[in-house]
Amino acid sequence: MDCNEIRRLLEAATDGELDVAHQLAVEEHLGRCPLCARAVEGIHARRTALQTALPRFTAPPALAEKVRSALRNEGAPVRTSASQSKRADVFPLWRVTGLAASLAMALFVGYTWGGSRVRTQALVDEAVSDHVRSLQANHLMDVASTDQHTVKPWFAGKLAFSPPVTDLAGVGFPLVGGRLERVAGQDAAALVYRRRQHAINLFIWPARREAAPPVTRERDGYNVVSWTDGSFNFLAVSEIPAVELADFAEEIRQATP
Numbered sequence: 001m002d003c004n005e006i007r008r009l010l011e012a013a014t015d016g017e018l019d020v021a022h023q024l025a026v027e028e029h030l031g032r033c034p035l036c037a038r039a040v041e042g043i044h045a046r047r048t049a050l051q052t053a054l055p056r057f058t059a060p061p062a063l064a065e066k067v068r069s070a071l072r073n074e075g076a077p078v079r080t081s082a083s084q085s086k087r088a089d090v091f092p093l094w095r096v097t098g099l100a101a102s103l104a105m106a107l108f109v110g111y112t113w114g115g116s117r118v119r120t121q122a123l124v125d126e127a128v129s130d131h132v133r134s135l136q137a138n139h140l141m142d143v144a145s146t147d148q149h150t151v152k153p154w155f156a157g158k159l160a161f162s163p164p165v166t167d168l169a170g171v172g173f174p175l176v177g178g179r180l181e182r183v184a185g186q187d188a189a190a191l192v193y194r195r196r197q198h199a200i201n202l203f204i205w206p207a208r209r210e211a212a213p214p215v216t217r218e219r220d221g222y223n224v225v226s227w228t229d230g231s232f233n234f235l236a237v238s239e240i241p242a243v244e245l246a247d248f249a250e251e252i253r254q255a256t257p
């Protein structure tokens, strides 16, 4: 993703609505682009400055009286030309509300940006622990089949969406089954693939945003790749090397229309 796309996502981040793939794409970009990183620093700096300044912001008595007088004038039924010229002197009320609104917005931006980062970290942690649990508890699959035409219909009626199911046996990643999972508080399909003696969990759930390319993360010895194709979020977890998991992601992307 280029800087323009990232800047567009920084705007979206203020809504706190970035999914894991976009959030990771943004963080990955910020790690290698000083210009965009500075834009985020600006947001952080503004937040810090406002947090420091905010408790000291108290209206001086003169200002408070002007605001009160403006309110009184607002309610006055008849306005003489004298009272109108007097109104022109008072501190405009819209500036006070405008200032309050921009303070609130700046705090909100800082808060949601930090919040979406934390949520993304939590989601990666959650996916890794789902993966580990699925291996340890011998609960890797609810439907065990190497046939994508068996696995795909199995999800029908269990999920509100139909996940794309592809077998990659031809390129060394055979499909072995699937199960239901919860990811980020949403229902997700977990497809299970094999690479030699290792399992790959591929979590799939509906996306709310346009496509984002794969981003790789390492967590506690496990590799995580996430991306979105605009229709679905994909998150693959495995202990296989990052390079192989990236190949897996690429094969899934090419096979998913």
Ligand SMILES: [Zn+2]
Pocket: 002, 003, 006, 029, 033, 035, 036, 037
């Ligand atoms: Zn950039």
